[in-house]
């Protein structure tokens with residue numbers, strides 16, 4: 001069975017996810033960083049990169065809980081998780097708002113959307129897309145550094161009147177380093193002086209070859225202001241997601257990633273969790289980073305209380321013992337004793353990480369391959 005995602009393995013080896021993807025491709029295995037590989041392949045890669053394999057004890061693996069892998073037979077399709085990146089003022093926020101607005105109108109009229117750090121939108125074919133609404137490179141890289149690779153697809157927003165700018169190129173490099181596919185949204189096509197063709201040509205310099213030029217990078221002309229091209233962009237995301245065959249097991253104890261967390265005056269500690277696998281339910285006992293708790297309420301991106309949240313669904317969780325950090329993992333456990341045990345383990349791990357600033361050896365970096 002598959003044991004680890006390519007990105008997790010890359011993190012442990014202190015290598016770039018994209019380099020592992022490249023090596024796997026050469027080995028005849030076309031996978032993305034968010035896909036899992038089996039133990040033999042992982043070990044082969046480790047040796048290939050000149051690292052040593054060091055196994056941890058079963059007890060350690062057991063307590064990590066998030067290391068076990070679901071049977072392929074239990075996997076079901078899940079929505080892609082999308083991050084919007086691009087140069088300042090090219091329209092990231094406008095595009096996020098337009099996409100969300102389009103959805104609100106399609107849904108119940110006058111529905112109040114609240115900002116919980118992520119939201120879901122329906123594509124024209126009826127599938128869902130999850131957008132992280134903290135655009136920008138820092139959020140993306142920070143989450144990655146914390147080992148939380150939640151993004152499946154990057155939307156690179158480029159203003160058609162301004163073209164590729166330093167932060168556009170930075171975004172391309174971040175996405176490539178993470179091995180995450182890019183869809184280019186050429187924005188502001190309503191503006192005078194807009195030159196989408198020039199954007200497509202400039203993309204070539206960064207090895208992004210759009211479909212019109214014989215490549216496999218999708219690009220969509222949009223106007224966040226006039227709200228044109230939005231359905232086409234959602235369609236492009238659906239196509240990319242289908243190619244990636246994103247799946248998760250919804251029928252298990254939930255695991256998720258903290259997208260945002262805060263201390264709310266009235267409600268106490270609140271975290272927006274993006275469920276990665278399993279189904280999170282009201283009443284579930286969990287560990288979240290170094291905090292533990294019990295789900296008191298779940299609130300979706302429309303501000304509605306829900307009883308459950310499945311894979312790729314963002315949801316606000318009430319009932320935390322304290323405020324976790326963005327990028328932390330939430331893991332549902334069987335009882336409170338177990339929750340305390342895992343929380344204590346994580347606290348000691350966090351302490352270790354803080355004390356050992358730089359890994360002393362390659363073996364040290366690669367400690368936990370099961």
Ligand code: GDP
Pocket residue numbers: 086087088089090091092093094095187188189190191222223224225226
């Ligand atoms: P961000 O910095 O990437 O989040 O960019 P914003 O969404 O804040 O947009 C920057 C400016 O560009 C704002 O004044 C927007 O109104 C404007 N803008 C965004 N999208 C479009 C568009 O499609 N057409 C036009 N004409 N202006 C746009």
Ligand code: MG
Pocket residue numbers: 092093094135
């Ligand atoms: Mg903005």
